[in-house]
Amino acid sequence: MKDMPWLQPSIDRLNRLLQGGRLPHAMLLNARLGNGAELLGMEMAASLLCESPQMGYACSHCKGCQLFKAGSHPDFVRLDPEGAARSIRIDAVREMVQRFATTPQISQRKVALMVRADTLNHNAANALLKTLEEPPGNSVLLLQNEGQRPLLPTVRSRCQPLPVNPPTREQVMEWLKAQGFELSGEETWLHMLRHEPLRIAAFLRENQMDDWQRFQAVMQGVGSGQLNPVVAVKSLEKSAIELDDQLNWIEAAIHHSNSERAIAGGVLSQRLPELQHQLQQIRRELTPGISTNRVLLQEHLFTLWHQFHRLQAN
Ligand SMILES: [Zn+2]
Numbered sequence: 449m450k451d452m453p454w455l456q457p458s459i460d461r462l463n464r465l466l467q468g469g470r471l472p473h474a475m476l477l478n479a480r481l482g483n484g485a486e487l488l489g490m491e492m493a494a495s496l497l498c499e500s501p502q503m504g505y506a507c508s509h510c511k512g513c514q515l516f517k518a519g520s521h522p523d524f525v526r527l528d529p530e531g532a533a534r535s536i537r538i539d540a541v542r543e544m545v546q547r548f549a550t551t552p553q554i555s556q557r558k559v560a561l562m563v564r565a566d567t568l569n570h571n572a573a574n575a576l577l578k579t580l581e582e583p584p585g586n587s588v589l590l591l592q593n594e595g596q597r598p599l600l601p602t603v604r605s606r607c608q609p610l611p612v613n614p615p616t617r618e619q620v621m622e623w624l625k626a627q628g629f630e631l632s633g634e635e636t637w638l639h640m641l642r643h644e645p646l647r648i649a650a651f652l653r654e655n656q657m658d659d660w661q662r663f664q665a666v667m668q669g670v671g672s673g674q675l676n677p678v679v680a681v682k683s684l685e686k687s688a689i690e691l692d693d694q695l696n697w698i699e700a701a702i703h704h705s706n707s708e709r710a711i712a713g714g715v716l717s718q719r720l721p722e723l724q725h726q727l728q729q730i731r732r733e734l735t736p737g738i739s740t741n742r743v744l745l746q747e748h749l750f751t752l753w754h755q756f757h758r759l760q761a762n
Pocket residue numbers: 497498499500501506507508509510511512513
C-alpha cells in the first residue's frame with residue numbers, strides 16, 4: 449500500500465488520532481475499491497491491532513501482526529458482500545456484534561472492517577445500530593463506502609468520516625507504470641473504469657481489450673441506429689464489460705460530447721436533462737441489494753444512448 453501515495457494522508461490522520469487517544473469507535477472510509485480502499489482498510493486494521501505501530505503502519509512482526517497476516521487474528525472481523533444480492537448479510541453483522549461484545553484476546557482492541565458498507569440493507573443496518581450507539585469499549589469499526597448510493601443515514605450519522613483522497617491522474621499513471629503498464633492516459637476505455645488504478649490493472653491483466661473493442665463497435669451500431677438495442681444486448685451477453693462499466697462509459701461519452709458542443713458554441717438539447725435523469729435512475733437500480741431485471745435495464749440504457757445520438761443529430 450506504501451506505493452499508493454494518495455492514501456498516505458489517511459494513514460497520517462489515523463496515526464494522529466491514535467497518538468492523541470482520540471480514536472473514534474466507528475470510522476467511515478468514503479473511498480473506492482478500485483482506488484485502493486480495501487488495502488487502506490486492511491492496513492488500518494493491521495495497525496490498530498499491532499502492539500507497536502510505527503507512524504500509522506503495523507510493525508509486521510509482533511504476534512498480532514503475524515496472526516493478522518495469517519488471517520487468524522481473534523480480535524479481527526471482516527465483512528464482505530455475499531450471496532446473489534451481493535450485500536452484507538444480517539447473519540454476518542449479528543456475528544460481528546456478538547464478537548464485539550467480548551473482551552479483546554490479544555490486542556488492545558477489537559477491529560472490524562466492513563467492505564462495501566453501502567450494500568447494507570435496512571435489516572442488517574438495524575442489527576448494527578446498537579453497536580454504533582453504544583460501542584463496546586476497545587472496539588473500532590471501519591466501514592468502507594463505495595459511494596454508489598448513500599449510506600443509510602442512521603449508520604452514517606453515527607460514524608466519523610476519515611477523509612480519503614482519490615489519486616490524481618499523474619499518480620494513477622505512475623502507479624500503473626510501476627506495475628509494468630505504459631499508458632498515455634488518453635485511452636477512452638479509462639472512463640469506463642473511472643480511472644481507478646486497480647481496476648485498470650485488472651482490465652489489462654485479464655486481457656479485456658477484445659471485449660472492450662466489441663462493446664465499442666456495438667455502441668457505434670446502437671448510436672447510429674443500425675443495431676437494435678435488444679439485439680445489441682444479446683450480442684454482449686458474454687462480454688466481460690459489466691453493465692455498471694457500460695453505464696460509466698456512456699455517461700462519460702455524453703459528458704464529453706456535451707462539453708465539445710458547448711465549446712463549439714452549440715446549443716444543448718432541452719431534452720438532455722431528462723435523458724440524464726433516466727441514466728441516474730439506471731445507476732440507482734444497479735446498486736447491489738436491489739433485485740432488478742438487468743437485461744431490461746441494459747436495453748433501456750442502450751435505447752437512451754440511441755436517443756442521445758438522435759438529439760445530437762437535430
Ligand atoms: Zn505489529
